[in-house]
Amino acid sequence: MQVKIVIGTVAFMLTMVILGFAALVEPARLEHFSAASVARQIETGAEIYKNNCASCHGVEAKAQQCFSPSGEQIACQGLPLQHQPLVCGDKPERLDQMGWVGTKQDFVYRTVAAGRGRIMPTWSVDFGGPLRNDQVENVSLYILNFEGEEFCSAPPLPNYEWPETYSDFNDAWAAGDAARGEELYNINYGCAGCHGDSVDSDASWDGTGPWLGAIVDNAPLRNPDVSVEEYIYESILMPNAYIVTGYSEGLMPQDFPNRMGLDPDVTPQDLQDIITYLTNQ
Ligand code: HEC
Ligand code: HEC
Known part of the structure; x- marks a missing residue:
């Protein structure tokens, strides 16, 4: 009888020790388990991103490429x-x-x-x-x-500080490349989606923004006090400084100064190339 009590007591104590130990390691086990399941979720998320989101947000989610x-x-x-x-x-x-x-x-x-x-x-x-x-x-x-x-x-990327005028900008950058400008205009920055491309014409174009194929003639009508380059420069960097008659404010995207200024040593050249393209069509 006494032996039974002893065995019972020992068994009870053993059970408590084992339960206590399990209770101690349980949070760590759960944490490990949930970290692994979050990792799996992120992996699945990456696949969903690639298939549904990268076309607009970019392959590296940087709104590039x-x-x-x-x-x-x-x-x-x-x-x-x-x-x-x-x-x-x-x-x-x-x-x-x-x-x-x-x-x-x-x-x-x-x-x-x-x-x-x-x-x-x-x-x-x-x-x-x-x-x-x-x-x-x-x-x-x-x-x-x-x-x-x-x-x-990592320190945030300093954005390029755009000079006030096109002539100061022009002094600081290499001559523009019209062919590269055309590609940037049609593809990378999607200007053509709103402004049409070289195949369209002023009369046929019915898009969100005015056709730019005749910008060399139109710019002096909008603002006779500045050069065509200066006018385009301002249209892109300060879209609200002048609103073309018949169009409303806020349609021309406001984020080109950021996008073209992302890498201060490199990307501002994009604007130089686009201006060169638009003035040499
Ligand atoms: C057709 C293009 C397009 C697709 C596809 C797209 N997005 Fe977007 N996304 C946008 C635009 C444009 C904005 C900015 C919306 C606004 O502010 O008007 C945006 C905004 C966002 C924002 C908010 C960012 C912020 O800083 O406020 C998140 C987050 C986001 N998108 C995630 C996703 C995810 C995830 C997917 C895929 C499942 C996706 N997007 C697919 C165009 C798209
Ligand atoms: C979402 C549509 C949209 C996109 C994309 C867009 N624009 Fe515009 N843009 C407009 C609208 C609308 C106007 C006319 C209203 C105004 O003056 O702001 C305009 C005006 C202009 C003007 C002045 C035109 C004139 O006849 O006086 C220039 C130059 C210009 N945009 C250049 C560009 C360039 C370069 C890009 C690409 C880097 C671009 N835009 C992208 C909508 C757009």
Whole structure:
């Protein structure tokens, strides 16, 4: 009888020790398990990104290098997502700019799920989109995962400081290359989508913006006080300084100074090439 009690007590104590040990290691095990499952979600998210988002946001989510489904390079219409002001810190700058009071996780998830504006599509089935909610979550995690110590502690790229006038700009940069300018105009910056290309004509063009094939003749009619180059320079860097009659403010994108100033030693040449193209058609 006594032996039984002893065995019972020992067994009870052993059970408690084992349970206690299991309770101790459980959080670590769970953490390990959930880190692995988040990693899997991010991997799935990367695939969803490549198939659905890269055509507008770029292969590296930097709003550079966008390709159509058939593999041709096209203008990037989306914003950079591998972007410090969107993913770094608890309250990234973008949230403030957009008047968002919630978390950045909700901001990204919600924007992807419901879409925004005229171009960013709706993705979640809840809003009539093509993706399930777990897929929206996975691709959101993929974007949020750009937050990394190395990425977020790198000093933000200083944007190019555009000289006030085209002549000062022109002095600082090499002569323009019209052929490269045409490519930038038609493809990389998507100007032709709104302004038509060399095949269109003033009379036939019925797009969002005026046809630019005759800009050399039109510029002096808009502002006779400046050169054609100066007029184009201002139209792109300060789109609201002059609004062409019959068009409204805010249609011409406002972010070209940023996009063309992204790499201060290199990308401003794009504007020089585009101006050269437009004045030598
Ligand atoms: C047809 C082009 C297009 C596609 C495809 C697209 N986006 Fe967008 N996206 C945009 C545009 C344009 C904006 C900016 C919308 C605005 O502010 O009006 C945007 C904004 C965003 C933003 C908010 C960025 C910020 O700084 O506010 C996120 C996040 C985003 N997109 C994620 C995605 C994801 C994820 C996918 C794929 C599932 C995707 N987008 C597919 C065009 C696109
Ligand atoms: C989303 C459409 C859109 C895109 C893309 C666009 N523009 Fe415009 N642009 C407009 C509209 C609309 C106007 C007329 C309203 C105004 O004056 O702002 C305009 C005006 C201009 C003018 C003045 C035209 C004139 O006849 O006086 C120039 C020059 C110009 N854009 C150049 C460009 C270049 C170069 C690009 C590409 C780097 C570009 N635009 C991209 C819509 C667009």
